[in-house]
Amino acid sequence: MADQTVDAKGLNCPLPILRAKKALQTVGAGGTIEVLATDPGSVKDFQAFCRTTGNELVESSTEGNVFRFVLRKTG
Amino acid sequence: MAETGSERRAKRMSIIVTKGTLDWAYPPFILATTAAAMGLDVTMFFTFYGLPLLLKKLDLQLSPLGNPAMKMPMAGMHLGMPNIASMIPGVDAAASAMMNNLMRKKGVATIEDLRGLAVESGVRMIACQMTMDLFDYTLKDMIEGPELGGAASYIDVATQSEINLFI
Numbered sequence: 251m252a253d254q255t256v257d258a259k260g261l262n263c264p265l266p267i268l269r270a271k272k273a274l275q276t277v278g279a280g281g282t283i284e285v286l287a288t289d290p291g292s293v294k295d296f297q298a299f300c301r302t303t304g305n306e307l308v309e310s311s312t313e314g315n316v317f318r319f320v321l322r323k324t325g
Numbered sequence: 326m327a328e329t330g331s332e333r334r335a336k337r338m339s340i341i342v343t344k345g346t347l348d349w350a351y352p353p354f355i356l357a358t359t360a361a362a363m364g365l366d367v368t369m370f371f372t373f374y375g376l377p378l379l380l381k382k383l384d385l386q387l388s389p390l391g392n393p394a395m396k397m398p399m400a401g402m403h404l405g406m407p408n409i410a411s412m413i414p415g416v417d418a419a420a421s422a423m424m425n426n427l428m429r430k431k432g433v434a435t436i437e438d439l440r441g442l443a444v445e446s447g448v449r450m451i452a453c454q455m456t457m458d459l460f461d462y463t464l465k466d467m468i469e470g471p472e473l474g475g476a477a478s479y480i481d482v483a484t485q486s487e488i489n490l491f492i
Contacts, residue, residue, distance in 0.1 A: 262432040264359040268442055271362035289432075302363045 252284035252320055253277045259288045259316060266292045267299055274305065274323050282308065285319040292317055337366045337486040341479065342375035344492065347385035347421055347436070348395075350378055353492045354439035360488075361446040368486070369443070370479045371471070372453035375492075376460065379452055379467040383437055386421045397423055444470050451478055 256273045258266035266287040273283045285296070293310060296319045300307040309320035338360045342353045353375070357367045371379055378385075389395050390411035396403040397420075410416055428435070434442075444450070451474040452467060464473065483489045 260432045262434075264355050264362075265432070265434050268358055268362050271446075299363060 252282040254281075254283045256283060256285045258292075259286050261287070262289055263291050263295065267295055270296070270299070270319075270321065274321065277323055279323055282320055282322045285321065287317045287319070288315055290317070292319070296321070335364055335366050336488075337368070337482075338488040339368045339370065339479070339482045339486045339490070341489075341491045342369055342371045342378060343373050345374040345377045345385070347387040347424055349492070350385055350436045351439075353490075354378075354436060354443055356490065357448050358439055358442045358446060361443065361448050365488075366447075366449075367443075368449040368451065368482045370451045370453065370474070370482070372456050376453060376456045376462065378436070378440070379450065379471050380462075381466065381468055383440075385436060386417055387424060388417045389420050390417070395420075397427065440468070444468065449482075451482075 254273050254277060256266075256269045258269050261269070266285060266289055270283060270285045273285075277283060285292075296307060296310065299305070300321065304324050306322040306324055307319065308322050309318065311318050338356075340353045340357060344350070353369060357369055361367050377383075387395075388411055389406040390408055393405060396405045406416070406420070411420075450471040452462075452464070452471045454473045454475050457463065457473065464471065
């Protein structure tokens, strides 16, 4: 289980990323967060976010119309 | 983040914000908040019609006038508005209300929210001194945070930034 879950369902760009960033600030290094989103653009955006910030995208999956991301804080 | 534990400084981005309509207010604030979330140091320089985006109370409007690309989803279609309709009093206000409605429905943040998030995440904001004088504004009219500066202040930031945008 992730240390924290961010429910960003129904929110549009850039809010899922901004909410995720906020949550990452509250977990320690090595901690994980789970983000739930319905914005289809978030799939590419979480890849890009992790590439730039160095955080690890542990999981990116889809259930119905909900996208689920698990991020591990590396920095 | 990516820069932690190394000598390298965070990447930097600057944005010149020149437009203050409801639609054009979005790109600078979306990019500024996202870049800040991705670890960049961000500076926004507000000049001319972008300057009122720093006012405490926002009442942003847009106009379909001269904007044939603006087509709103209505009754299963995408409808534009002929320029002449925009000249009728109240039409711009109606179009603005329609856009605000649409944005709320689609989960798009308000400009007030994005601006607050930008301030919160440490985005540096410079209000163009010349525009302040020109339109008779003082820092008291503005939200907490912006500093005053001119073209040289911006160029100083821009020469040290990897990304420089004019919006």
